[in-house]
Amino acid sequence: MGKNKSCDKSTREVIIKLRRKNWSYKKIADHLQCSKTMVFHAVKHFDTYQTTSNVPRVPKQRKTTPRDDRNIVRMAKQNPFKGFNELRKEYFGENNPSAISARTIRTRLVEEK
Structure with missing residues (x-):
């Protein structure tokens, strides 16, 4: 698995479960063979939105009517x-x-x- 800052829902769920068991970011990253940054972003995403699924994005407002x-x-x-x-x-x-x-x-x- 390549180094990537984002991950899918199932990977986020595993990261959150391991983090609740007090695993360090490095230990989780080594276990899942991903970057520490990806683990950090997954935990931050869960802390912010209280969900492991992707949050819908707000579309950009059009300048023309x-x-x-x-x-x-x-x-x-x-x-x-x-x-x-x-x-x-x-x-x-x-x-x-x-x-x-x-x-x-x-x-x-x-x-x-």
């Missing part, structure tokens, strides 16, 4: 030869510091397909 997405797609369909950066500048303006990136424009167009 569904209306923005529709308008971006409409603009791209009207002029399919414009670049992503040109579409961004046309829709959000040249000097808008909170404007989205050209990569986001590309992502929205790919999502629409």
